[in-house]
Amino acid sequence: xxxxxxxxxxxxxxAGLSFALKVAETxxxxxxxxxxxxxxxxxxxQGGIAAVWHDKDSFEKHVQDTLVAGAGLCDEKIVRKVVTExxxxxxxxxxxxxxxxxxxxxxxxxxxxxxxxEHRILHHKDITGYEIERAxxxxxxxxxxxxxxxxxxxxxxITQHHLGELVTSKTKGITCYGAYVLNTKSxxxxxxxxxxxxxxxGGAGHVYATTxxxxxxxxxxxxxxxxxxxxxxxxxFVQFHPxxxxxxxxxxxxxxxxxxxxxxxxxxxxxxxxxxxxYDSRGSLAPRDIVARAIDNEMKIRxxxxxxxxxxxxxxxxxxxxxxxxxxxxxxxxIDPFMRMIPVVPAMHYLCGGIIVDENGKSxxxxxxxxxxxxxxxxxxxxRLASNSxxxxxxxxxxxxxxxxxxxxSIQFKENIPNWNAEGTEQAEEMILITQSQKEVQQIMSxxxxxxxxxxxxxxxxxxxxxxxxxxEALYDKTIITPKLCELRNIICVGYLIIKHxxxxxxxxxxxxxxxxxxxxxxx
Ligand code: FAD
Ligand code: SIN
Numbered sequence: 001x002x003x004x005x006x007x008x009x010x011x012x013x014x015a016g017l018s019f020a021l022k023v024a025e026t027x028x029x030x031x032x033x034x035x036x037x038x039x040x041x042x043x044x045x046q047g048g049i050a051a052v053w054h055d056k057d058s059f060e061k062h063v064q065d066t067l068v069a070g071a072g073l074c075d076e077k078i079v080r081k082v083v084t085e086x087x088x089x090x091x092x093x094x095x096x097x098x099x100x101x102x103x104x105x106x107x108x109x110x111x112x113x114x115x116x117x118e119h120r121i122l123h124h125k126d127i128t129g130y131e132i133e134r135a136x137x138x139x140x141x142x143x144x145x146x147x148x149x150x151x152x153x154x155x156x157x158i159t160q161h162h163l164g165e166l167v168t169s170k171t172k173g174i175t176c177y178g179a180y181v182l183n184t185k186s187x188x189x190x191x192x193x194x195x196x197x198x199x200x201x202g203g204a205g206h207v208y209a210t211t212x213x214x215x216x217x218x219x220x221x222x223x224x225x226x227x228x229x230x231x232x233x234x235x236x237f238v239q240f241h242p243x244x245x246x247x248x249x250x251x252x253x254x255x256x257x258x259x260x261x262x263x264x265x266x267x268x269x270x271x272x273x274x275x276x277x278x279y280d281s282r283g284s285l286a287p288r289d290i291v292a293r294a295i296d297n298e299m300k301i302r303x304x305x306x307x308x309x310x311x312x313x314x315x316x317x318x319x320x321x322x323x324x325x326x327x328x329x330x331x332x333x334x335i336d337p338f339m340r341m342i343p344v345v346p347a348m349h350y351l352c353g354g355i356i357v358d359e360n361g362k363s364x365x366x367x368x369x370x371x372x373x374x375x376x377x378x379x380x381x382x383x384r385l386a387s388n389s390x391x392x393x394x395x396x397x398x399x400x401x402x403x404x405x406x407x408x409x410s411i412q413f414k415e416n417i418p419n420w421n422a423e424g425t426e427q428a429e430e431m432i433l434i435t436q437s438q439k440e441v442q443q444i445m446s447x448x449x450x451x452x453x454x455x456x457x458x459x460x461x462x463x464x465x466x467x468x469x470x471x472x473e474a475l476y477d478k479t480i481i482t483p484k485l486c487e488l489r490n491i492i493c494v495g496y497l498i499i500k501h502x503x504x505x506x507x508x509x510x511x512x513x514x515x516x517x518x519x520x521x522x523x524x
Contacts, residue, residue, distance in 0.1 A: 001190045004413055005030040005147075007404070008178055008194035010154045010221065013040035014129075015372025015393040016200030017136035021096070022401035024145040027408065030192060031140065032152035032181055034483060035216050038133050041202045041373060042390070044214060045129025046257035046325070047113055048100075048121040049394075050387040051090040052083065054110070057118040059083050066388060069115045069287050070381025071510035073234075078378040081359060082388070082395045089394035090122060097135035100124055111322075112262040113386035115287040121387045126257055126323040132390065153182040153483045154220065155189065157197060157368065158417055159228050167229055174229055176368035177414040182481055189420035189481060195411040196404045199225060199355060199363070199370040200397075205252065207491045207498065208348035208450075209442040212244050212255045218487040219494035221374035225355045226493060231364040233376045234353030235494070236502040237511040239384055240451050241349035242267075242291040245342065246306035247333065253347040254329055256309060258386050261285050263322060265311045267295065268341065270304050289383045289511045292346040296451040299345075308341035346451060350389060351494075352380040352511065353501065361400030367411060369404060371396045382510020425480045433475060437468050438488050444468075445495050453502060454515040462499045468492055 005028050009016045012033035020029045033039070052062050062083045067074050094100065100122040103109040110119040124131035140146050158177040160167050167174050178193040201221030205213025226232050243261075244253035261267075261284045267276050279294040280286035286294075295307050311319065316338055320327050330337050355363050355370035357377055363370045372393040379392050428434065448461035469492050476489055508517040 001188060002417075002419065003030065003190060003192045005192065005194050006408060007196050007198065008032070008192050009198045009200060010179065011040070011200030011202060011372070012037050012137070012148065012150075013042035013200060013202050013372060013393070014132055014136065014390055015397050016198065017133075017140050018394055018397035019198055019200065019371060019401050020146050021136070021139055021143065022398060023405055024143050026405075027145065029146045030194070031146055031148045032154060032192070033148070033150050034153040034184070034220075035151065037148060037150050038137055039214060039216055040133065041213055041217055042129045043133045044212070044255065045132070045390060046126045046255055047259045047387050048111060048123030048128040049090060049093075049132075049390040050116065050120050050385070051087045051122060051391060053087065053108060053120060053122065057120050061117050062120065065115055065117050066379065066385045067381075069383050069385035071383055073381035073510065075378025075381075078359065082377075082379050082392055085395050085398070086391045089391070089398055093132060093135070093394065096139050098124070098132050100128075111259045112285075113258045114261065114282075114285045114291065115385045121259065123259065126259070126325045129390070151184045153184055153486065154201070154224065155180045155182055155420075155481060155486055157224050157228050157365075158191070158193075159365065161228065162418060163416065173366060174364075175366040175414075176228070177417055179224075180420050182483065184483060189422065191417060191419050193413050193417060195367065195408050195413065197368050198400065198404070199368065199374055200372045201374045203373040204351045204491070204494045205348045206487075207441065207445050207494050208238075209439075209446040210244070210345070211252050211348040212241055213252055213349070215252065218490050219351070219374075220487065220490045221370065222354050222497070223490035223493035225363060225365065225368070225370065226497065228365060230368065231356040232354065232497055233356045234501065235351070235497040236505050237352035237380070237382050238348060238449075238498060239288060239350040239352060239511055240292040240346040242288060242295055242346050243309055243344040244347035245329070246345045255349075256326055256342060256344055257323070258288070260309065260311065260323060260326065263319065264314050265309050267291070268308045268310050269298055269302060270308065272308075287383060288386060289513075292451055293513060295346055306343040306345045309344045310341045311337040312339070312341065314338075350384055352376070352382070352384050357396070359399065360403035361396045362403065369400045371400050382512065422480065425478055428475075428479045428482070428485065431484070434484050434488050437472060438484075438491065441465065441468060441488070441491050441495050445498070449495070449499055449502060452513050452515060455503075458499055458503050462503070465492060465495055465499065469496065
């Protein structure tokens with residue numbers, strides 16, 4: 001089956017939904033998403049969205065906080081763009097129906113998170129992402145020009161390669177004509193031809209064994225673009241959130257928002273001693289990379305599986321009002337945060353690198369944009385400042401929509417695109433081949449390419465992954481396509497890119513911490 005649409009948007013998180021709403025006034029949009037409509041990293045965002053909101057704060061302060069967190073590797077022009085345009089984009093979210101919490105005086109209740117010099121995080125209790133996703137989906141559903149197709153899995157983007165033309169990464173003018181998409185209800189692979197395609201596929205938490213990301217986060221967009229010879233950057237900068245709930249049988253891990261530390265909670269070792277001051281004068285509210293490494297170090301020195309987050313001294317009423325979701329979760333596990341400390345451990349949370357885009361969200365492939373977590377805009381540098389990613393997604397959805405709208409009328413559909421060829425493939429004999437390889441990739445990445453890395457560990461990870469890559473490519477060629485098979489292929493690809501970029505960077509900076517290039521902050 002072939003479809004034709006002006007825009008093909010892949011992903012229904014904040015980035016994809018925002019873009020779709022902006023271009024749909026005059027054009028037809030196909031918005032596909034691999035699970036149900038609202039499933040996305042966006043839905044689980046807790047802390048909120050950072051924006052300069054009151055007079056005490058300033059764009060300059062937010063810019064400086066972002067640059068400091070990014071450890072010298074941010075693109076300052078992009079930082080200024082996101083921060084200065086961000087407030088207007090957040091106002092638009094509010095106009096679209098997002099309800100951020102207000103204080104008693106009617107002003108927005110602004111929270112503070114690690115690395116921020118001011119209170120500037122707009123939030124909806126501790127379920128901000130759920131609220132944003134709700135508001136955007138509601139608008140998208142109502143829009144007559146947006147056709148939202150859930151349970152549609154994008155396998156690969158279509159380029160000249162599928163017409164039998166030879167393209168290499170050095171070839172100028174690789175062009176995207178749409179994507180091959182598996183309708184997981186009918187099990188048919190459909191061809192979606194589009195004038196403009198937008199990758200909004202989110203993160204890649206499931207490249208690792210422990211992550212706060214929902215299971216959709218398998219780096220599909222990055223892998224698709226890399227396979228199509230698009231350019232990808234900064235993949236070594238993998239952000240581990242310092243405080244996911246330590247509950248070994250729960251996958252993905254439940255997040256304990258950083259905003260709780262902003263509210264006064266303190267990290268302690270199992271013997272009840274504070275330790276963050278040893279590492280950074282900002283204590284438990286130091287930037288995320290420093291806190292995650294400090295926890296990792298304390299756990300290694302002491303041989304412990306977790307540390308504690310102490311909330312027992314906090315105002316009970318205020319805590320429950322601000323963090324009802326976390327309070328209920330803890331209580332459901334028998335942890336009353338006012339009686340007992342919460343066990344926490346770092347978990348893979350956010351990928352700073354991704355598909356290289358310019359200031360309009362345009363990738364290195366013609367007619368292909370990338371927005372949201374799958375893109376690398378230059379905002380985050382070596383480490384993302386908390387609550388900057390929802391903001392980045394809105395700002396780049398807007399710029400990409402403006403730019404794409406200005407060029408779409410000059411783009412023609414490509415003719416003679418072949419349908420997907422499944423000849424010679426058969427049902428997977430044993431699912432275990434896929435599920436076991438997936439676990440192996442995740443173990444390799446967690447054990448050797450985690451918070452602290454070394455040349456030896458990276459080399460070992462690279463060699464192990466190469467074996468899995470070869471095995472899986474052989475399996476892929478002869479097996480009927482399923483989402484699980486594609487996701488395995490994608491996490492292997494993203495894992496490979498993380499290792500490759502980590503090997504290329506000969507320094508410790510931001511989230512990339514190499515034993516060989518130690519800084520003084522962590523004593524090992
Ligand atoms: P997502 O919201 O992840 O959406 C990706 C979409 O693409 C999904 O709909 C998915 O199903 C779809 N998709 C993926 N692959 C395919 C495919 N092959 N075919 C079809 N569809 C596909 N950031 C903040 O700024 N503030 C916070 O407070 C915050 N808290 C967070 C808490 C948690 C627990 C997590 C996991 C993340 C948090 N983040 C936070 C990060 C932030 O939520 C994400 O970076 C952001 O939501 C990403 O939005 P997105 O639109 O790029 O991707
Ligand atoms: C959190 O609430 O701690 C997560 C914020 C973020 O990832 O930006």
